[in-house]
Amino acid sequence: xxxxxxxxxxxxxxxxxxxxxxxxxxxxxxxxxxxxxxxxxxxxxxxxxxxxxxxxxxxxxxxxxxxxxxxxxxxxxxxxxxxxxxxxxxxxxxxxxxxxxxxxxxxxxxxxxxxxxxxxxxxxxxxxxxxxxxxxxxxxxxxxxxxxxxxxxxxxxxxxxxxxxxxxxxxxxxxxxxxxxxxxxxxxxxxxxxxxxxxxxxxxxxxxxxxxxxxxxxxxxxxxxxxxxxxxxxxxxxxxxxxxxxxxxxxxxxxxxxxxxxxxxxxxxxxxxxxxxxxxxxxxxxxxxxxxxxxxxxxxxxxxxxxxxxxxxxxxxxxxxxxxxxxxxxxxxxxx
Amino acid sequence: xxxxxxxxxxxxxxxxxxxxxxxxxxxxxxxxxxxxxxxxxxxxxxxxxxxxxxxxxxxxxxxxxxxxxxxxxxxxxxxxxxxxxxxxxxxxxxxxxxxxxxxxxxxxxxxxxxxxxxxxxxxxxxxxxxxxxxxxxxxxxxxxxxxxxxxxxxxxxxxxxxxxxxxxxxxxxxxxxxxxxxxxxxxxxxxxxxxxxxxxxxxxxxxxxxxxxxxxxxxxxxxxxxxxxxxxxxxxxxxxxxxxxxxxxxxxxxxxxxxxxxxxxxxxxxxxxxxxxxxxxxxxxxxxxxxxxxxxxxxxxxxxxxxxxxxxxxxxxxxxxxxxxxxxxxxxxxxx
DNA sequence: CTGAAAGCGCTTACAG
DNA sequence: CTGAAAGCGCTTACAG
Numbered sequence: 001x002x003x004x005x006x007x008x009x010x011x012x013x014x015x016x017x018x019x020x021x022x023x024x025x026x027x028x029x030x031x032x033x034x035x036x037x038x039x040x041x042x043x044x045x046x047x048x049x050x051x052x053x054x055x056x057x058x059x060x061x062x063x064x065x066x067x068x069x070x071x072x073x074x075x076x077x078x079x080x081x082x083x084x085x086x087x088x089x090x091x092x093x094x095x096x097x098x099x100x101x102x103x104x105x106x107x108x109x110x111x112x113x114x115x116x117x118x119x120x121x122x123x124x125x126x127x128x129x130x131x132x133x134x135x136x137x138x139x140x141x142x143x144x145x146x147x148x149x150x151x152x153x154x155x156x157x158x159x160x161x162x163x164x165x166x167x168x169x170x171x172x173x174x175x176x177x178x179x180x181x182x183x184x185x186x187x188x189x190x191x192x193x194x195x196x197x198x199x200x201x202x203x204x205x206x207x208x209x210x211x212x213x214x215x216x217x218x219x220x221x222x223x224x225x226x227x228x229x230x231x232x233x234x235x236x237x238x239x240x241x242x243x244x245x246x247x248x249x250x251x252x253x254x255x256x257x258x259x260x261x262x263x264x265x266x267x268x269x270x271x272x273x274x275x276x277x278x279x280x281x282x283x284x285x286x287x288x289x290x291x292x293x294x295x296x297x298x299x300x301x302x303x304x305x306x307x308x309x310x311x312x313x314x315x316x317x318x319x320x321x322x323x324x325x326x327x328x329x330x331x332x333x334x335x336x
Numbered sequence: 337x338x339x340x341x342x343x344x345x346x347x348x349x350x351x352x353x354x355x356x357x358x359x360x361x362x363x364x365x366x367x368x369x370x371x372x373x374x375x376x377x378x379x380x381x382x383x384x385x386x387x388x389x390x391x392x393x394x395x396x397x398x399x400x401x402x403x404x405x406x407x408x409x410x411x412x413x414x415x416x417x418x419x420x421x422x423x424x425x426x427x428x429x430x431x432x433x434x435x436x437x438x439x440x441x442x443x444x445x446x447x448x449x450x451x452x453x454x455x456x457x458x459x460x461x462x463x464x465x466x467x468x469x470x471x472x473x474x475x476x477x478x479x480x481x482x483x484x485x486x487x488x489x490x491x492x493x494x495x496x497x498x499x500x501x502x503x504x505x506x507x508x509x510x511x512x513x514x515x516x517x518x519x520x521x522x523x524x525x526x527x528x529x530x531x532x533x534x535x536x537x538x539x540x541x542x543x544x545x546x547x548x549x550x551x552x553x554x555x556x557x558x559x560x561x562x563x564x565x566x567x568x569x570x571x572x573x574x575x576x577x578x579x580x581x582x583x584x585x586x587x588x589x590x591x592x593x594x595x596x597x598x599x600x601x602x603x604x605x606x607x608x609x610x611x612x613x614x615x616x617x618x619x620x621x622x623x624x625x626x627x628x629x630x631x632x633x634x635x636x637x638x639x640x641x642x643x644x645x646x647x648x649x650x651x652x653x654x655x656x657x658x659x660x661x662x663x664x665x666x667x668x669x670x671x672x
Numbered sequence: 673c674t675g676a677a678a679g680c681g682c683t684t685a686c687a688g
Numbered sequence: 689c690t691g692a693a694a695g696c697g698c699t700t701a702c703a704g
């Protein structure tokens with residue numbers, strides 16, 4: 001009845017059972033062509049009979065390799081990031097890697113902690129969506145670690161690092177132009193926390209105005225948390241205090257969803273009483289009430305491309321700087 | 337100009353630089369009280385000067401330990417699962433673990449592949465939200481692997497495994513009762529793919545009817561994919577073909593969001609023209625249009641509890657079967 | 673208080 | 689075609 005504290009089965013057990021040396025077992029496991037089929041068969045049978053499990057850690061340690069990739073996301077509760085992550089993970093798995101993942105929740109401390117932890121774990125590479133306020137020097141530090149790195153979504157200063165993101169300026173510009181060409185002259189910009197992304201998107205907003213030869217009003221920029229709550233509260237403020245405003249470009253879809261809610265609360269409906277544009281084209285945008293007109297930057301593909309860049313960097317560390325910048329496309333549904 | 341292919345710095349380099357043996361370095365790193373402060377200081381200085389990085393893999397291999405936990409999620413694009421994951425990860429990090437994570441996307445093959453991979457990676461434990469159609473024997477197999485395991489969200493047969501989920505039957509029952517007590521007599525059940533969760537939720541729906549002494553009509557059960565698209569399409573069907581139906585309990589919030597959209601499309605509004613209840617209380621439910629009345633099972637806490645159970649199991653494999661079953665609470669907003 | 677030795681489970685030249 | 693040996697970077701008794 002007593003449980004023998006069963007030691008782990010290793011290749012030497014398999015070797016003994018199959019009557020070969022452990023080198024041979026190792027060769028069989030990696031399907032070396034040196035081993036004749038009969039030997040291979042014998043070894044495999046012994047392995048399954050004993051319930052042998054390959055110890056990848058030991059193997060990688062000896063071989064100085066790693067098939068794990070670290071990814072650190074700052075806001076998994078934002079569906080945009082979740083979609084990016086899913087694309088990333090899929091590509092990784094399909095390439096034989098596995099993902100160590102952490103959520104920083106916009107905390108610099110957690111980010112630092114997690115990055116160190118992943119380094120100790122010998123990840124083969126790192127994908128990072130940096131927390132707001134991350135010092136641009138971080139990319140240099142990580143490079144000094146000798147770790148292949150791809151930065152996602154948010155740029156980090158002007159350093160020379162691999163990057164996967166979107167053309168934020170152009171995206172917001174075409175969204176604004178769409179509203180402009182529908183005849184709107186007073187268009188609010190809604191939401192966003194200060195950082196590179198907000199800067200780029202705001203630039204696109206202003207560019208659309210200036211290209212149209214229209215002066216824009218700084219007071220129509222409403223910065224707020226890039227969340228549903230932020231969008232909701234700010235939209236309410238616009239409806240109640242700025243009744244002249246009948247159109248808005250949002251920082252992202254999340255903000256737009258909050259705005260949709262606020263409009264509903266006041267008996268209005270986007271697309272009829274107010275023109276509203278989102279940004280990202282997350283999955284939910286197809287099924288909001290009403291469906292959201294937005295700027296598609298294909299989140300899933302963005303993640304996939306980030307993985308592709310990272311994998312390429314791992315394979316060849318000498319590659320020159322890589323960029324994937326998603327080209328934004330207008331997708332018109334009902335909100336504008 | 338040529339890059340010396342710099343070998344990794346190890347404790348023996350540090351030992352040499354500090355003029356001690358590698359055993360001493362190892363002791364310093366784990367802050368052993370055996371080492372006097374001066375020695376410790378000298379070693380630490382040498383380590384930082386050399387840019388030493390602890391190789392956790394080697395340490396864990398030698399010590400036969402592991403601080404990584406595997407979690408496999410089947411649908412990360414469902415915000416409910418994302419919220420569960422965030423709660424799980426947070427608890428894990430705070431306890432000094434790190435997370436190997438994979439997304440199965442409801443594919444049995446991927447699930448099998450990922451589970452094996454994680455096993456080879458020597459995870460200390462596993463958290464699994466099983467893909468639909470997973471054989472209940474899986475829990476036995478995993479137990480045979482000697483791997484601490486917690487099943488999340490979906491039960492898997494009636495085996496003896498640790499589980500973190502919610503009281504689905506009670507949840508839908510109170511949602512249905514709420515509608516019943518508002519005077520509705522014909523309430524649709526909307527959405528859900530066949531599996532344990534649907535079964536439990538449907539049971540609650542029927543229980544509410546029978547406790548109220550009202551016969552329910554099997555034709556009012558509308559099964560569909562538990563997605564926004566599913567909810568949207570099915571709700572449209574209800575509006576157009578079953579105009580007598582003016583209330584529905586949804587399989588989950590996602591389905592309810594789709595239904596909200598369908599209602600809007602027909603010029604109706606939940607809470608005024610139709611009574612709609614969700615299930616889960618994901619973050620978005622506060623900010624849908626209109627805000628969703630739903631059943632709160634605290635997704636974030638569910639994840640946290642799953643981690644707690646798993647950690648307890650790891651610490652003590654002999655523990656008897658553990659369960660966390662979230663008690664559902666009605667949260668009434670505007671949709672019903 | 674610190675060092676020498678063995679070993680975690682594997683892989684990789686190198687013999688034969 | 690297969691085996692003996694060394695080593696990946698660490699930890700853990702065991703001496704002294």
